[in-house]
Amino acid sequence: MTKMFKIALPDGSVREMPEGSTPADVAAAIGPGLAKAALAAKVDGEVRDIMRPFEGDSNLALITSRDEKDALELVRHDFAHVLAEAVQNIFPGTQITFGPATDDGFYYDFAPAPERGPFTDEDLPAIEEEMRRVIAADKPLVREVWDRERVRQFFIDHGETFKAEWVMELPEGEPITMYKTGHGEADWIDLCRGPHLASTGKLDPNAFKLTRVSGAYWRGDPKNPMLSRIYGTAWLNKKQLDAYLVRLEEAAKRDHRKIGQEMDLFHLQAEAHGSVFWHPNGFVIWRALEAYMRRRIDEAGYQEIKTPQLMDARQWERSGHWGKYRENMFVVPDEIPHAPEDGQEDEAPILSGEADLMALKPMNCPGHVLVFKQGITSYRELPIRFYENGSCHRNEPHGALHGLMRVRQFTQDDAHIFCREDQIVEEVRAFCELADRVYKDLGFSGYGVKLALRPDKRFGSDEDWDKAEAELRDAVVAAGMATEEFGWEELPGEGAFYAPKLEWHLTDAIGRTWQVGTIQSDRVLPERLDATYIAEDGAKHRPIMLHRAIFGSYERFIGILIEHYAGKFPLWLAPVQAVVTTIVSDADDYAKQVASRLEAAGIRIETDLRNEKINYKVREHSLKKVPLLLVVGKREAEEGTVAIRRLGSEERQLVMSVDEAIAMIAEEAIPPDLKL
Incomplete structure (x- = not known):
């Protein structure tokens, strides 16, 4: 039966x-x-x-296809599989490695035959055509389970040395899945966890595009061979692809590096890889954001502090960062023996062979614990909220650096809240509301809140992780943000090694998302660094440490703002808020008088008295994204008026008296937190 x-x-x-x-x-x-x-x-x-x-x-x-998230991941995984087969079909001798799905597509890393050399963008059209042929063949994607030795021998026999190396790192005795395109012995096959669609024909041949080729080291290690990485974008149908390509074109126009050059905001150069040279215009934006954030944190009850850039490596070993971040830290020898502090005995080295090392801080949290530990803290003093515009350094690989978005030196809008267990939910709820105000003030009406849960490798007990995750979840519920409107989602395994965290994902003007702010509920670092307070029972207790940031880093957040606004900042953030420009030279003196009055009113103003046609001046200042042009000629000088042109406006210029113009611009230039 x-x-x-x-x-x-x-x-x-x-x-x-x-x-x-x-x-x-x-x-x-x-x-x-x-x-x-x-x-x-x-x-x-x-x-x-x-x-x-x-x-x-x-x-x-x-x-x-209605289950878009799962469907897209499957489709992109399959396109990567089809890409690998297509490349080996038309470039015999190419070795395959791995190719995952990404947020908007897929990539695959290849080791081209030595006589062929690396792939280039010129190879992409032919590969695309072969991919469409593979899709049209509509062969089934067949899952087979092999043992490790059979897989290893298969790849050795077929000259796939990279796959053969990788498979030997899988646990012995663990079944390994192989996926074959078709049922025949000669059909293409690859090592893959899966899952896959039923056949290649389930893919839309018009819903993908190969985008570029770059270099990538095998397993990300510069000591290993350089591979050719082919990137592609993939979607469920052509309509989605076309919409994405339009967004991509718009994103290229908004590239913060391009706009930063046009507006003279910053530059990067080889003499300081991963660090930013801020120009006066760019630093105006920085200072406006910094002043804004200080007002917000002052009213929220934070105390601003400043901690050292360079600290003894022993401190990083105690905190746990040495074991987790050592390869990304800038480390220098401590050449001069250090004397004990005011009668205290010097501590014995705790790092074998590395006791006399110093490290630039990759994060601010251990320094904030050291400030908290000065003196004796009573439970009545909690919560204590320390804030720092803390400059940090991380030794990111050269290939990972990207304009303002990924740098080696950056400044965090960082804060740490030391509190009792009974204060956690309220403190996190208050932070949720503070972050909401900041993001909306800065023009981001849409964002998602996500809870990143415990990773496999972590410090702390399961009991502590249970508490921390529940507290963050309860706080989001209390803030009314655990809803579909806020894109609420829980992310298994994506927490930090010491704490779960809430993440804020902003949606920009063209629909892209950016992960920026976080708050983490940490019981590990106070334990490792021996932070205590005197509780109501007279005994020492550990505080809970909430790590939080809203911008994440000033550099990256300014990059996001540049692209969100395409350089057309709201007036309070614009480096140059207005330019007074002349139609004829007879109005030069009047233009200077108008500019002087605007400057006295606190408006960031420039004058343009060049002997150029007004249309030329308008185009030039539009390229520099100046929000307001105040045009003056003989008539305006005689009548005491200005003609105002707004950047990007199709409306006719507005003529008004100088007093009216100053009042209007001054009102518009008030930062959002200062408006009544």
Whole structure:
């Protein structure tokens, strides 16, 4: 008698299916429309191939294109697989390595045959054409389970040295999945965890585009061979692809490096890899944001402090950062023996062979603990909120550096709140509201809040992690943000090694998301650095340490702002708020008088008295994203008026008296937190 499995569906119904049945069989039993639409399946919460047989009674949810997140990840994974097959079809001798799905597509790393040399962008059209041929063949993607030795020998026999090396690091005895395009012995095959779609023909051949080629070291190590990485973007259909390419084109126009040069905000150069040279215009934006943030944190009850850039390596070993971040820290020898502090005995070295080392801080938290530990703190004094515009250094790889978005030297709007357990939910809730005000003040009406949960490798007990995750979750609920409107989501395994964290993901003007602010609930660092307070019972207790930032870093946040506004900043942030420019030289003296009065009113003003046509001047200042042009000629000088042109406005210029212009501009230039 055939064994039957009970398959529970999301609507609560249960279907009995014979042993050997697959999710595809269930879809077909429900109806031909679903059978055609189903791409994969969630079996007991795990995404699986739709053709993979059930192993017993199961809960089943079928994945279609309506389940966009899961569907896109599957499709992008398959496109990477098809890319690898296409490259080996037209470039024999190429070795394959790995190729994951990404946020907007996929990539795959290849080791081209030595005689062929690295791939270039010129190779992409031919590879795209071959990918479409593979898709059109509509071959099934077949999952097979092999043992490790069989996989290793297969790759050795086929000259795939990179795969053969990798497979030997997998646990011995663990089954390994291989995916074949087709059923024949000669069909293309790759080591892959899966899952995949049922066949290559499930992909839309018009929904992908290869975008570029770059170099990438095998396993990210500069000591290893350089590979060719081919990037692509992939979507469920052509309409989605076309919309993405439009966004990509718009993003190129908004590139903060390009706009930064046009507006003379900053520059980067090889003499200081990963560090920013801020020009006067760019530093105006920095100072405006810094002043704004100081007002916000002052009213929220923070105390601003400043901690050292360089600290003894022993401090980083105590905090746990030495073991986790050592390779990304800038370390220097402490050449001069240090004397004990005011009668205290010097501490014995605790780092074998590395006791006389100093390190530039990659983060501010250990320094804030040291400030907290000065003196005796009572429970009545908590919470204590320390804030610092802290300059940090991280030794990022050269290939990872990207304008203002990824740098080696950066300044965090960093703060640490030391509090009791009974204060955590209220402190996190208050931070949620503070972050909400800041992001909305800066023009971001849409954002998501996500909870990053414990990673596999972490410090601290499961009991402490249970508490910390629950406290953050409760705070978001109390703030009214654990809703679909705020994109609430929990992210398993993505917390820091010492604490879970809430993350804020901003949505910019063209729909991109940026992860910026965080707050983390940490019981580990106070324990490691022996931070205590005197509780109501007279005994010493550990405070909870909430790590929090809103911008994340000034550099990256300014880069995001540049791209969000495409350089057309709101008036309070604009480096030059207005330019007084002349139509004729007879109005030069009047233009200087107008500019002087605007400057006296606190408006950032420039004059343009060049002997150029007014249309030329308008174009030039528009390129520099100056918000307001105050145009003056003979008539304006005689009548005591100015003609105002707004950047990007199609409306006719507005003529008004100088007094009215000053009042209007001064009102508009008030930072949002200072407006009544």
